[in-house]
Amino acid sequence: MLRRIIVFISGNGSNLQAIIDAIQSGTLECKIDLVVSSKKTAYGLTRAEKAGIPTLVFPLKPYQDAGKTRIEYDVDLANKVKEYNPDLIVLAGWMLILSKEFINHFNDNIINLHPALPGQFDGVNAIQHAYEAFKRGEITKTGVMVHKVIPEVDKGEPLIIEEVPIFESDTLETLEERIHSVEHKVIVQSIKKFLQI
Ligand SMILES: Nc1nc2c(c(=O)[nH]1)N[C@@H](CN(C=O)c1ccc(C(=O)N[C@@H](CCC(=O)O)C(=O)O)cc1)CN2
Numbered sequence: 001m002l003r004r005i006i007v008f009i010s011g012n013g014s015n016l017q018a019i020i021d022a023i024q025s026g027t028l029e030c031k032i033d034l035v036v037s038s039k040k041t042a043y044g045l046t047r048a049e050k051a052g053i054p055t056l057v058f059p060l061k062p063y064q065d066a067g068k069t070r071i072e073y074d075v076d077l078a079n080k081v082k083e084y085n086p087d088l089i090v091l092a093g094w095m096l097i098l099s100k101e102f103i104n105h106f107n108d109n110i111i112n113l114h115p116a117l118p119g120q121f122d123g124v125n126a127i128q129h130a131y132e133a134f135k136r137g138e139i140t141k142t143g144v145m146v147h148k149v150i151p152e153v154d155k156g157e158p159l160i161i162e163e164v165p166i167f168e169s170d171t172l173e174t175l176e177e178r179i180h181s182v183e184h185k186v187i188v189q190s191i192k193k194f195l196q197i
Pocket residue numbers: 091094095096097098099112113114115122123124148149150151152153154155156
């Protein structure tokens with residue numbers, strides 16, 4: 001029986017595309033049941049639609065505008081996602097912190113892709129922070145990890161960690177390109193490892 005995943009995005013979706021491509025090439029034997037986006041403008045939604053994958057746009061702003069809480073948002077999102085009973089939820093550029101009220105519905109079956117080494121640059125803009133730290137002479141390398149999702153942001157147990165070198169000749173753009181290339185490989189490896197497929 002094919003294992004079923006749901007992919008969460010908020011933007012470009014190049015990592016979603018890497019998963020789609022791996023499935024279509026037969027490298028990854030699973031099915032994307034749904035792509036969830038926190039942004040209606042996310043290009044990843046176009047990628048999903050082109051691949052025939054159902055999408056759910058679930059922005060936070062209507063909740064904020066209605067004076068509702070992040071918990072209410074998370075509970076409603078969890079109830080929608082639970083209907084699919086996924087084997088795994090993959091956060092691939094999902095830019096919202098999920099509360100325990102969401103996480104606890106899915107029995108630790110949530111993983112997140114983060115463009116930094118464990119404990120190096122948690123949160124948003126990790127690649128930029130790494131580049132600036134390199135320019136200050138504070139680090140010589142960065143990396144990519146996929147980790148289990150727990151309430152503490154980017155503190156979950158890593159599944160895969162891959163170091164990424166930074167060169168003196170790098171610009172932020174060349175470093176971003178190198179990191180994204182590693183991400184597209186690691187995200188597929190992590191799904192295979194987690195699902196043991
Ligand atoms: N409970 C968890 N939720 C999420 C995790 C996690 O490890 N535990 N990983 C993140 C992904 N992520 C880094 O890898 C990350 C994304 C976004 C933020 C953040 O500060 N978001 C702000 C909004 C920022 C914005 O709108 O630009 C927020 O949620 O208020 C931190 C880390 C996904 N969720």
